[in-house]
Structure formats: C-alpha cells, structure tokens
Amino acid sequence: MLFNSIDFAIFLPIVFLLYWFVTNKNLKLQNLLIVIASYVFYGWWDWRFLSLIVFSTLVDYTIGIYLGKETKTSKRKILLWISILVNLGFLAFFKYYNFFLDNFITAYSFFGHPLDARSLNIILPVGISFYTFQTLSYSIDVYRNKLEPTKNLIAFGAFVSFFPQLVAGPIERATNLLPQFYKKRTFVYHNAVNGLRQILWGLFKKMVIADNCATVVNTIFDNHQDYSGSTLVLGAVFFAFQIYGDFSGYSDIAIGTARLFGFNLMQNFAFPYFSRDMAEFWRRWHISLSTWFRDYLYIPLGGSRGSKTKVIRNVFIIFIVSGFLHGANWTFIVWGLLNAIYFLPLLLTNNNRNHLEIVALNKKWPSLKSLLLIVLTFGLTTLAWIFFRAETITHAFLYIKGVFNKSLLSIPEVRPTNVLILLVVFIGIEWLGRRDEYAIETLGFKWKRPIRLGFYYALVILILLFSRNEKTFIYFQF
Numbered sequence: 001m002l003f004n005s006i007d008f009a010i011f012l013p014i015v016f017l018l019y020w021f022v023t024n025k026n027l028k029l030q031n032l033l034i035v036i037a038s039y040v041f042y043g044w045w046d047w048r049f050l051s052l053i054v055f056s057t058l059v060d061y062t063i064g065i066y067l068g069k070e071t072k073t074s075k076r077k078i079l080l081w082i083s084i085l086v087n088l089g090f091l092a093f094f095k096y097y098n099f100f101l102d103n104f105i106t107a108y109s110f111f112g113h114p115l116d117a118r119s120l121n122i123i124l125p126v127g128i129s130f131y132t133f134q135t136l137s138y139s140i141d142v143y144r145n146k147l148e149p150t151k152n153l154i155a156f157g158a159f160v161s162f163f164p165q166l167v168a169g170p171i172e173r174a175t176n177l178l179p180q181f182y183k184k185r186t187f188v189y190h191n192a193v194n195g196l197r198q199i200l201w202g203l204f205k206k207m208v209i210a211d212n213c214a215t216v217v218n219t220i221f222d223n224h225q226d227y228s229g230s231t232l233v234l235g236a237v238f239f240a241f242q243i244y245g246d247f248s249g250y251s252d253i254a255i256g257t258a259r260l261f262g263f264n265l266m267q268n269f270a271f272p273y274f275s276r277d278m279a280e281f282w283r284r285w286h287i288s289l290s291t292w293f294r295d296y297l298y299i300p301l302g303g304s305r306g307s308k309t310k311v312i313r314n315v316f317i318i319f320i321v322s323g324f325l326h327g328a329n330w331t332f333i334v335w336g337l338l339n340a341i342y343f344l345p346l347l348l349t350n351n352n353r354n355h356l357e358i359v360a361l362n363k364k365w366p367s368l369k370s371l372l373l374i375v376l377t378f379g380l381t382t383l384a385w386i387f388f389r390a391e392t393i394t395h396a397f398l399y400i401k402g403v404f405n406k407s408l409l410s411i412p413e414v415r416p417t418n419v420l421i422l423l424v425v426f427i428g429i430e431w432l433g434r435r436d437e438y439a440i441e442t443l444g445f446k447w448k449r450p451i452r453l454g455f456y457y458a459l460v461i462l463i464l465l466f467s468r469n470e471k472t473f474i475y476f477q478f
Helices: 006-021 027-069 073-110 128-143 153-161 174-181 189-222 229-260 278-284 287-301 308-325 330-348 368-389 393-403 417-432 449-466
Strands: none
Touching (some): 006 229, 027 073, 027 153, 073 128, 128 153, 128 174, 153 174, 189 229, 189 417, 229 368, 229 417, 278 287, 287 308, 308 330, 330 393
C-alpha cells in the first residue's frame, strides 16, 4: 500500500479510530491491532510475502529468548549467527541470487567455458532490507546485553512489522522502538497535529517535488545521447532532488504517521544538501542506515582506530557494502566506492567532524565560504548520483562523457519552468526550517493564524495540482 494512494487515505483513518476509540483501554489489543494493520498494509502489495515477515519475527523472537537464558559465550555466538544467517540468507536469495549467478556465468565464460544456467524469476519483496536490518538490531543488541529479550510476542511482532516504517524506514533500533510497545500510549493533540504537519510536508516532497522531477529525469536519462551537456547536468541535478524528495518524503510521512499513534521514530534526514563536506552529508543522509552500519559493522571492524591501512579498509568496506545493499547492480557498488573516495581524505586528515552544527545556525544567510562548500559538496554528490540512477556502468560513463563537452555552456534543451519554480520554493522553505527536525515543524508559528493556515492550504493545493498518478517510492525496490 502506497502512502500517496487513495487506499492509504482510507486505511489510515480507520486504523486511527480503532486504535484510539476501540482498543485504547487495552495495551495488548492496541499492539495486536498494529500487527494486524501492518500485515494488511504489507499484504496489500502481495500477501504471499507476509510469510517472510512472520518467519523472521518468530526466528528472532526465539533467538532472543534463548540468548536470555544462555550464558556460555560459544553457544551465544552460535545463536547470533543463526539469526544473522537466516535473515541475511533470505535477503541474499531474493535480492542477489540472479546477480551472483549472472556474474558467475560471465566470469566462467570468459575463460572459454560456457555455462548453461538459468536465472530465476524472483520477485523482490518490498522493504525486505529495512525489516531485515531492524530485526537484526534486536538480536545483536540482546547478544551484546544492551537489551533484555522480550517475552511479549505481540509487542515484538508489532516492532518488526510496524506499518509506518515497515517498507522504507527509518530503520529503528530495538532499543528505541521496542520499549515503546510496552508502555501505555495516550492521545496528545499537539503530537497528532505535529504528525499531520510532517505528513503534509512528506507528501509535498514526494508528490510535488520528487514525482515532477522524475518526469524530467526519466526523459533525459533515457535519451542522454540526444541532449547537450547542460541538459545532462540539469537531469542529474533533478535526480538529486528527486531521490531526496522521494526518500526523505517517505520518512516524513512514516514519522508523522507514527506520531498519530503515540510513537517517536528517529529523524532520518537532516537537510543533507546544506552540508559543507561529505562527512557532514553522511551524518545527515539516511541517518538510520548510516548509524546502523557505523555501530554494527564499522566499529566492530575497528572503526578509525588502528593503522591507516585498516582505517582505509574499514571505510571502503562500509561504503561498498552500503552501495551493494542498495541493489544488485555494479552501478551501486561504484556509487559506494565513489563516496568512499570522497570521505576518506576527510577521515585521514581528521577533518571529518568539522561541521557538526547546521550551516548558518544563528544567521539568515551562509557565508561565502560556506556557500561554496555547499555547492562543491552538492556537485560531488550529484556526480555520484549519476551512477545510482544509471542502468549500467556504461550508461553512467556515457552520461558523464556527454556532460563534459562544449555544449556544457549552452542553454538546456529541456526547460521545465514549473518544476524549477517549485524547486526554488522548496529549497527556500527547507532553508528557513533547517534548524528543526523537518522544514515546516515550526515555520510560520509567528505568523498570523490566517497566513499560517493559508500556507498549509497552499501546500495541499500544490499537492492536488501537481501530483501525478500514484508512483511507487524509489526505495521500495531496495
């Protein structure tokens, strides 16, 4: 079920009313309703894959119980590895089986030994990466004794399948989200209004910014050989805003929806395109995944401790794995590799924590130096996004080759005036609201009420005017 669909517009109020007016006096019933609603939400796409969520839930719930009882380190490690292998095994099969098979056939044929093997017609379950990493955080934290194993199967099932963030994050830690299912929730009007405001902003990002940018991006990327360098730059820039509006828009809707039900999810994006270097960008982009890799892969590998060689190794491992997680294509691996190259000099020179505060924190405008750094960082990020968007490595290099020629200084052939105006408005609003968790969290609070309400209604009208047909979210395929 898509957030930007009529189905969800009907589904959400029904669940909301049942949650607060029918099951509100019984915590177990509330949690059970969340499980049922989450399974309906996920099963709306393809009910057959509900078995994966149920199986993953039962495996990690059982592993947690046994980890709580077991004291021997060797047996605890075995239990942890069962959880890791089961979860990553499903992920590897559905997401990477054909990728590895095709590359194995290619490599085998290279040495003059053709191999007759057929790929499988495998459907990738929506959101499998997200709930896999979420449930893994539970097993790992229980193993590390950072979390007491739960004996409440319904609460754990609700944690794994919580529908607002089930298919595209944020990837919640068990230490943050699971305890919220143990506590009685009470309706707080202010939190609900805040949630609705964040949902509105998320829908604007997705349906107005991302989907309208997508129309331009698809035209340019699919016909890159026919366009000038300046037009190709426009396509890459529009894709940067498409993926940001699409993914952060989903996160905003998810976080806002969770607030309607009394839950607090972590911030997943913190205005990343205002970053002044790549280290700051990765602290602000897809925060839930970046911190997951930091805590469960980078630090266990040694982090930034040890020799320069090990530090370099760790950085490249973290970014290449992150790239590979995004999809079974060499383009994503190159994307991750390129970001590692961007990040490494900052880490090796101890400049990776230079910009911990939001840019121009107590000022209206950035300094010239900050502005130049923002533009440079955005340019490097956009260059990497070309590999992310391209169908193949060859496609990406041909696209980049097309950028760097004499036509780079020409006027773009594609001139989507409406979308450009929308982007300028969007960037302006994001800049004004950059100190908050999301752009319109407190924007306009000092305005007169009619003006503030007019602003909200204007966003609604823009969503209705510029929204395209229901388009899936980009990260559903990851």
